[in-house]
Amino acid sequence: MDQQPCPEPSDTQPIVCARCGRTAEGEGAPATWTYSMEDGSRRYYCDDCARAHIRSIESRLDSNWW
Ligand SMILES: [Zn+2]
Incomplete structure (x- = not known):
């Protein structure tokens, strides 16, 4: 039982916007x-991208669609 349903992200991993690549x-x-769950993992979006695409995020569209 080594598999975890929700693996913890590494705390050494910087948070990067999945859309524009900006680092938190x-x-x-x-x-x-903000972040959305896609393919079982979190994708973070900076405030600018979140504001621009909040509708897409809320409707759970895959970010590849943008
Ligand atoms: Zn961004």
């Missing part, structure tokens, strides 16, 4: 960032 400052995702 500080630890973890800023409160202004």
Whole structure:
């Protein structure tokens, strides 16, 4: 039983916007960032991308569709 249903992300891994590639400052995702679950993993989006695509995120469209 080594498989975990929700693997913890590495805390050494910087959070990068899945759309524009911007790197989050500080630890973890800023409160202004959002994320969506895609293919069982989290994808983070910076505030600008989230604001521009909040509808797509909320409707759970795959980011590849953008
Ligand atoms: Zn972005």
